[in-house]
Amino acid sequence: MPVSIPSVLDELGIGIKPAGIVCRTPGINCLGIIESITDGEIKCPVSIGSFVWHAEPGWAPIDRMELERWLVDSPAGSHWLISERRLLELDRIPIRDQLELDLWGSDDLAQWLGNAVLIGRLKLSMHNYDSNSMGAISERTEKSTPPPIKAITLKPKVILTEWLSQRGYERLPVRPVLLEGREWDVDGHLIGPEGASERNRWTLIDDPFTGQLTKKGDVEALPCAPHLERISPRSWKTQEMVRSELTSVCEERRHWNISQSSSDGEIQGSILHWWRIDEGTAELTNSPILIPGWEVEFPSTGWMLVHGLSGEILNSPCAN
Known part of the structure; x- marks a missing residue:
């Protein structure tokens, strides 16, 4: 079942404002900057002011080279990258001065959402996924x-x-x-x-x-x-x-x-x-x-x- 990351974050009380960042790495999009966290029980991995990124599902995994390419264009600060693509050869996450990164794979996302469901902060609902790409x-x-x-x-x-x-x-x-x-x-x-x-x-x-x-x-x-x-x-x-x-x-x-x-x-x-x-x-x-x-x-x-x-x-x- 497709997951809308912005909708999930909003339901969990994590407010995001636009960041105005254009990413040059295809398939990785900046969702915005966290401006509010209203519920500490959900255990958001980053703090207010952090950038939130989403790597959309794809057949090509994210390897160290692609992650380093993305890091080059990213602004200084705290970043939370949620990847629905497979993470390959990332035993050690690349680092950059003045940049902190929390990298989540599909398993991390699933565990976090599952916990939110168990504590009653997130409701499961089945709906038709509406994509406007190529005119729906x-x-x-x-x-x-x-x-x-x-x-x-x-x-x-x-x-x-x-x-x-x-x-x-x-x-x-x-x-x-x-x-x-x-x-x-x-x-x-x-x-x-x-x-x-x-x-x-x-x-x-x-x-x-x-x-x-x-x-x-x-x-x-x-x-x-x-x-x-x-x-x-x-x-x-x-x-x-x-x-x-x-x-x-x-x-x-x-x-x-x-x-x-x-x-x-x-x-x-x-x-x-x-x-x-x-x-x-x-x-x-x-x-x-x-x-x-x-x-x-x-x-x-x-x-x-x-x-x-x-x-x-x-x-x-x-x-x-």
Whole structure:
């Protein structure tokens, strides 16, 4: 169940005023400065005047390097960073002169909220989570069921901070999402010159959001699927549609040795030949994958999807 950190703090009697800080680290937002704490029983870890930060859920963990990057841009004073992302290799928290940091992970937050519920300071309530990103994406996309156990989550190849900087953006509202796709395992034969045949296997990524079928190549997988909003496509390619694209995706150009007799003796050499898959006899099986991406609010176009593998900017899949 999604948790609204500002709403929870308000209900627990922790008043926050805007700080006017723009963070350059995507996914980490300054909620404000604590101006009042009306209930000492809740045991707020920081005092009045402290900055409160929130690291939104995401597939990329917060490691020491990212935390140090965030610390560089943070003002002096006391800071409380609540991270809903996994904390990685942070046995020792980086320090900076004139800056104090209380770093909380998901377990710390859960324990604190659980205690607030037990002492009667916080009430549990179930409600629909309303997100205005991409024009309330919950109303514009088809939500899928939780991913199957065997679903593979692909690791992003795009570094969003660099991607934004290269396009002249320092800080934009960002939210990570997962796009549903398929991985196809293809077992078949490559047919070369003079009837030559070679058995081969391919792993292909079927991306319904870009419409492309490509070789998986060096794309890596994450060890587990993070708990993020997932977006389903309006339609999928059928197996026959995938089969019809195999020739262009799986073809290879190779050197083929030739020899020819002449009056001067035997002449040997090599020429380039296309080796193409026999798509009619190829065996295909598919499995679900989750493709990384971000919702980004651009100044001129509003909320768009940034593809985590290619860096393409995509419209909402269900936009009119």
